[in-house]
Amino acid sequence: RMAQDTLERKLVELFRNAIEETGMKNVAWAGGVASNIKANMKIRHLPELDRWFVFPHMGDGGLALGAALFLNFKKNGVWKYKFDNVYFGPHYSEEEIEKELKASGLKYEYEKDIAGRVAELVTEGKIVFLYQGRMEFGPRALGNRSILAPASSLESKNALNLKIKKRVWYQPFCPTVLEEDCKKIFEDYDYIERFMTMGFMVKEEMRKEMAAVINVDGSARPQMLTTENERYRKILERIKKATGLGAVLNTSLNLHGYPIVNTPKDVIEVMKKTKNPYMAMENFFVELE
Structure with missing residues (x-):
C-alpha cells in the first residue's frame, strides 16, 4: 500500500511539473509503469490535463510498433495515427480452423448466429471461449482471444478462476461494456477507453450487476466497445437485450502462466486441458461431449 501511494504521489508530481514546464496539456504515456491502473486513474483526474492517452501495449513489447511508426515517419513523413483498435496480429481462415477442428476430434458445427449462441450461454451463467479475427497486439484480450462470463455472477467468476485462470483472490477480472x-x-466516465488501460469507478447502484468485474474499492478496468469489433459487439448487444445491460466479464484466453493463445491449435489445446465445454471459433461452435 505504501509503495503504491508513493508511486501515485510521485507520478502526479512528475506530470504536474512536466505540464508546467512545457505548457503541453495533451499527454501520451507508455512504459512498464503505465500498466499501473490505479496510478493512471490519479493522473487522468489532474485538472491540468486536457487530453490523455495510454499506449495499449505499454510495456517493452510495444517498442516494436514504436520502431515501425518511427521508420514510417522517417521514410514517408507520416506522424499521426488514430488507434481505433489493436487487432494487428495473425488471422486464421475458417478453412484453417476447420482443419484443426477435424484433427482434434472435438464435436463442432457451423453456426449462422454465433453471436446469439454465445450471448445465450453467457446469460445462462456459462463460461465461453471466444476465438476470432486477428489477434490483439498487447497484453489485453479485447474480444478476439477472450474468455467470456457474466459480469454479474460471482459463481461464474469463481469457477473461471478455479478451473482456468488460477489467480490470487484479490486480482480482479475486467469487463467489456458497450x-x-x-x-x-x-x-467518472469522461472518454472512451478501448484498451483496458484505465480504471473507472462503478456507481454504487450498479455494483451488483458488475459484481464479477470490480475491485475491492469499487473500480473496474473496462474495455469500452464502440464499432471496432462487429461480432463482439453483436454478442454484447444480445446480452443487453436479455439482461438490460451491455456488459460481460472478459479475460484473456490462456492458461495460467502462459501467453494468450494465437493459433487454432493453441486454443483447442486449452479447451481440452481445462475441459471448458463451450467455444466459438469464428462461425464454428465447439462443445465438449
Whole structure:
C-alpha cells in the first residue's frame, strides 16, 4: 500500500511539473509503469490535463510498433495515427480452423448466429471461449482471444478462476461494456477507453450487476466497445437485450502462466486441458461431449 501511494504521489508530481514546464496539456504515456491502473486513474483526474492517452501495449513489447511508426515517419513523413483498435496480429481462415477442428476430434458445427449462441450461454451463467479475427497486439484480450462470463455472477467468476485462470483472490477480472452503457455504469466516465488501460469507478447502484468485474474499492478496468469489433459487439448487444445491460466479464484466453493463445491449435489445446465445454471459433461452435 505504501509503495503504491508513493508511486501515485510521485507520478502526479512528475506530470504536474512536466505540464508546467512545457505548457503541453495533451499527454501520451507508455512504459512498464503505465500498466499501473490505479496510478493512471490519479493522473487522468489532474485538472491540468486536457487530453490523455495510454499506449495499449505499454510495456517493452510495444517498442516494436514504436520502431515501425518511427521508420514510417522517417521514410514517408507520416506522424499521426488514430488507434481505433489493436487487432494487428495473425488471422486464421475458417478453412484453417476447420482443419484443426477435424484433427482434434472435438464435436463442432457451423453456426449462422454465433453471436446469439454465445450471448445465450453467457446469460445462462456459462463460461465461453471466444476465438476470432486477428489477434490483439498487447497484453489485453479485447474480444478476439477472450474468455467470456457474466459480469454479474460471482459463481461464474469463481469457477473461471478455479478451473482456468488460477489467480490470487484479490486480482480482479475486467469487463467489456458497450460504450452507450458506460455513463449508466461509471461515475467518472469522461472518454472512451478501448484498451483496458484505465480504471473507472462503478456507481454504487450498479455494483451488483458488475459484481464479477470490480475491485475491492469499487473500480473496474473496462474495455469500452464502440464499432471496432462487429461480432463482439453483436454478442454484447444480445446480452443487453436479455439482461438490460451491455456488459460481460472478459479475460484473456490462456492458461495460467502462459501467453494468450494465437493459433487454432493453441486454443483447442486449452479447451481440452481445462475441459471448458463451450467455444466459438469464428462461425464454428465447439462443445465438449
